[in-house]
Amino acid sequence: MPIETKAQFTDVYRAHYEDVLRFVRRRAHPMNVDDIVGETFLTAWRRRRELPENPRPWLFGTARMVMLNAHRGMRRQSALVVHIQQTTETGSHARALDTTAQVDSRMDLVAAWKELLPADQEVLALHVWEGLAAKDAAKVLGCTRAAYAMRLTRARRRLAGRLTASTASPVLAPTH
Structure with a gap:
């Protein structure tokens, strides 16, 4: 038909x-x-x-x-949250945390992630999940490298602001 x-x-x-x-x-x-x-x-x-x-x-x-x-898409988003948590723990004292503390930390990250605007989630996902360089991520978003860097910085701050003090500082670590 x-x-x-x-x-x-x-x-x-x-x-x-x-x-x-x-x-x-x-x-x-x-x-x-x-x-x-x-x-x-x-x-x-x-x-x-x-x-x-x-x-x-x-x-x-x-x-x-x-x-x-x-x-x-929702499963990928959840996997991204776990991936972000794992990358923030690499090389830190987090390995010494007991299992309960790790679960609590991940639950905090999941909750914080869900509170972010989709635009912030997208910027962070391009950086953490896709591992794109700033110039490539900027192309994906159709903006300049400087605009992408600013969006990433702001998204990190918003995510960190939603996390507890114990999990916020690794997320704010600058990457160039």
């Missing part, structure tokens, strides 16, 4: 929106539902010429893939 016109797509959207919405509501966190449904129909629009005669199962499958991608 190739869709050639905006009106045809609107008909498909109206016919299946509520079903897709219910499908996603049963499976996703309420805060993510609108984004997932929107991404599902955006994908349908982009692939409108490939939609099957009955697009409902295809839409459900696409919504499922969008949810899986979002879940993978």
